[in-house]
Amino acid sequence: MFTFRTFIVARKGFALRTFATGVPSSSKAFTIPVIDFSKFKQAKSSAEKKQTAEEIVTAFKESGFVYLSNHGIPRDTVQTAFHKSKEFFALPSEIKDTLAWEDPRSNRGYVKIGRERVTQSADPAEIAALKEKAPDYKETYEIGREYDSEWQNQWPRASDAPLFKHTMLDFFQTCHNLHVDVMRSIALGLDLGESFFDDKIQDQCHNLRLLSYPPIKSSLLVNDGQARAGAHSDYGTLTLLFQDSVGGLEVQNPHTKTFIPATPVPDTIVVNVGDLLARWSNDVLRSTLHRVVSPQGKQINDAEKVTPQRQSIAFFCNPNFNAEVSCLPNCGSPAKYPPVNAGDYIIGRLAVTYD
Numbered sequence: 259m260f261t262f263r264t265f266i267v268a269r270k271g272f273a274l275r276t277f278a279t280g281v282p283s284s285s286k287a288f289t290i291p292v293i294d295f296s297k298f299k300q301a302k303s304s305a306e307k308k309q310t311a312e313e314i315v316t317a318f319k320e321s322g323f324v325y326l327s328n329h330g331i332p333r334d335t336v337q338t339a340f341h342k343s344k345e346f347f348a349l350p351s352e353i354k355d356t357l358a359w360e361d362p363r364s365n366r367g368y369v370k371i372g373r374e375r376v377t378q379s380a381d382p383a384e385i386a387a388l389k390e391k392a393p394d395y396k397e398t399y400e401i402g403r404e405y406d407s408e409w410q411n412q413w414p415r416a417s418d419a420p421l422f423k424h425t426m427l428d429f430f431q432t433c434h435n436l437h438v439d440v441m442r443s444i445a446l447g448l449d450l451g452e453s454f455f456d457d458k459i460q461d462q463c464h465n466l467r468l469l470s471y472p473p474i475k476s477s478l479l480v481n482d483g484q485a486r487a488g489a490h491s492d493y494g495t496l497t498l499l500f501q502d503s504v505g506g507l508e509v510q511n512p513h514t515k516t517f518i519p520a521t522p523v524p525d526t527i528v529v530n531v532g533d534l535l536a537r538w539s540n541d542v543l544r545s546t547l548h549r550v551v552s553p554q555g556k557q558i559n560d561a562e563k564v565t566p567q568r569q570s571i572a573f574f575c576n577p578n579f580n581a582e583v584s585c586l587p588n589c590g591s592p593a594k595y596p597p598v599n600a601g602d603y604i605i606g607r608l609a610v611t612y613d
């Protein structure tokens with residue numbers, strides 16, 4: 259039988275569902291389809307729009323993942339964001355360390371290698387042991403909305419990282435706009451009316467995460483449980499993931515439990531459903547486990563291989579932090595989960611993942 263793990267964040271006192279991969283589905287199909295989003299954006303009739311919306315919703319019900327092509331974000335924009343991200347991670351540690359991530363409520367700043375271990379576990383002792391034994395081999399830089407009365411982004415000085423702030427704030431806005439369109443397609447695909455989510459996602463409580471996986475001796479990634487990023491599901495509504503051509507992202511087929519590669523498809527964005535949208539939809543939409551493992555290493559001498567550097571950018575989309583997330587209409591009854599405040603949920607999930 260399928261089991262769901264639930265855990266309690268004592269500080270907050272509410273139950274969180276950690277993943278939705280156990281949902282029985284009418285279909286055992288598992289593919290990550292490439293969906294041409296221009297058909298939705300340029301549709302001449304609502305019937306045409308609905309067709310793409312239904313393709314997206316079907317994929318989110320079955321695998322929880324799609325590749326979005328013709329999404330409207332220019333290649334140049336993505337390349338510039340990757341370039342500026344690379345420049346940032348190349349800064350000396352002393353500079354990056356002054357920008358350290360400090361608080362899950364802020365969720366902004368630099369996270370050095372070993373500080374985060376993504377996992378489905380919510381047990382602090384288990385997470386600490388995993389971090390000790392098999393930390394995620396990655397460093398990240400987290401950006402939140404710039405206009406926030408309480409929390410500030412931790413920008414490097416312009417002299418250290420020219421145009422970094424400008425590039426990332428632009429990219430944040432670009433990703434927000436695309437996410438609104440994808441949420442509209444989901445609303446249409448679920449027969450909720452296209453603008454259903456609009457006023458629930460407008461506050462831009464998102465998290466733009468730059469990721470850098472340094473080159474590493476391949477032998478270090480084959481130890482027990484070791485990965486560039488351990489198996490996990492994402493926390494929010496949707497994730498827009500931009501990946502380079504190195505590879506390593508894998509998605510779990512929930513029926514067979516095997517992981518299949520989400521091979522990079524040029525000019526597409528990997529879009530996946532997070533736990534909060536799965537919960538919102540009463541598990542009609544699927545939040546699927548995924549991980550980043552070592553792609554084929556390069557032989558550097560007779561005995562050793564090195565796994566090349568990987569770069570990616572994830573835009574974690576969230577509802578407004580003051581939104582109440584309770585079972586959507588058209589998503590079956592009874593509701594499996596009590597209503598939850600979006601901000602409490604996301605911050606609760608972050609609080610247990612970081613040191």
Ligand SMILES: O=C(O)CCC(=O)C(=O)O
Nearest residue numbers: 469492501507550570572
């Ligand atoms: O780097 C990647 O491709 C995936 C990262 C990821 O899944 C995450 O940060 O949640």
Ligand SMILES: [Fe+2]
Nearest residue numbers: 490491492548
């Ligand atoms: Fe993820």
